[in-house]
Amino acid sequence: MLHQALAGIKVLDLSRILAGPWCTQNLADLGAEVTKVERPGHGDDTRGWGPPYLQDAEGEDSLSAYFICCNRGKRSVAIDYATPEGAARIRALALEADVLVENFKAGTLRRYGLDYEALKALNPRLVYLSITGFGQSGPMADKPGYDYVFQGMGGLMSYTGHPDGQPGAGPLRTGVAVVDLTTGMYATSAVLAALLRRHATGKGEYLDIALLDVAVALNANQASNYLVSGRAPQRSGNAHPNCAPYEVFRCADGHLILAIGNDAQFARFCDVAGRAALAADARYATNSARIENLPALRQLLADVFPTRTRQAWTDAFDAAGVPWGPINSMEEVFAHPQVRHRQLVQAAEHPTLGRVPMIRNPMLAGAGAPPCAAPPLLGEHDAPSPA
Structure with a gap:
């Protein structure tokens, strides 16, 4: 083991x-x-x-x-x-x-x-x-x-x-x-x-x-972006510097993370959102175009997401294979069935x-958590002083 x-x-x-x-x-x-x-x-x-x-x-x-x-x-x-x-x-x-x-x-x-x-x-x-x-x-x-x-x-x-x-x-x-x-x-x-x-x-x-x-x-792709382009990355909030849409959106009753990693995923998202025409629009059809036109795309999606609850969106995303994620509190993290599993x-x-x-x-990771010892008290394992 x-x-x-x-x-x-x-x-x-x-x-x-x-x-x-x-x-x-x-x-x-x-x-x-x-x-x-x-x-x-x-x-x-x-x-x-x-x-x-x-x-x-x-x-x-x-x-x-x-x-x-x-x-x-x-x-x-x-x-x-x-x-x-x-x-x-x-x-x-x-x-x-x-x-x-x-x-x-x-x-x-x-x-x-x-x-x-x-x-x-x-x-x-x-x-x-x-x-x-x-x-x-x-x-x-x-x-x-x-x-x-x-x-x-x-x-x-x-x-x-x-x-x-x-x-x-x-x-x-x-x-x-x-x-x-x-x-x-x-x-x-x-x-x-x-x-x-x-x-x-x-x-x-x-x-x-x-x-x-x-x-x-630790700068990883951000450093590589700079070394290749000569342009320093700027603060972008929750947005990804190289993929779009890849950020947090507000639904009718909370927030979720939309994580689109390729054009096929974007097309499926557009179908779910009832905005299929966006996937064919030259401004948004490719990831590079979406990055170039991100402010306009972000505004479009900010108007769409509040029309449904978070659960409605995520159920539809799961059915269509659209990547998404929740923003969990610590309580929700440790109650999550996958975390428990x-x-x-x-x-x-x-x-x-x-x-x-x-x-x-x-x-x-794997079947059965191996046993572990608790953190020690200060000097817990010092040899006893001679009598």
């Missing part, structure tokens, strides 16, 4: 917040033994990023919902790496580790003899992953950075939001830390590739993953906090 693919792999997790923990949670979900090193008395910053918190009956032990989302299946030990004793403990753990993940500012761990070169001398098979804002070199390598900064700096916010002249115009960030999360996924892939290469060479590797690099790569919500039992609800890792 995939959830045991990394059984026997030991991961030393010195990361905190989201990008690093997202990576190491993926590794834990795939069966690795992940030991999370946290600052004594404080721990990962996200332990305090609440409310909401999950608490025990006495209100003594607690986990923030934010911490829960990216730290399941890990052990927690409290070590101050800045002390000689703490650094020695880290080195001892690194000696037995297959992977080390850290996201301190470039050069921080070198001051304590915990950088890659120092630990490589002890453990040549170690895969050492550093996640930073700007990478290990360059004019900004010494600067910290958060997801929000890179959503702006990497270009994402320049074309996200309503166009100028419309109500609420201006750049917007995404509703989740998408650069952090994507960095965690790129980091996971890099670690798995390094482990595969180590299997062939017997040697570890140093991995330098930067949030800025990920933010730029895919078992996307799972829970683990914690000895003091009881049932801890979590989202199943999409890599582990």
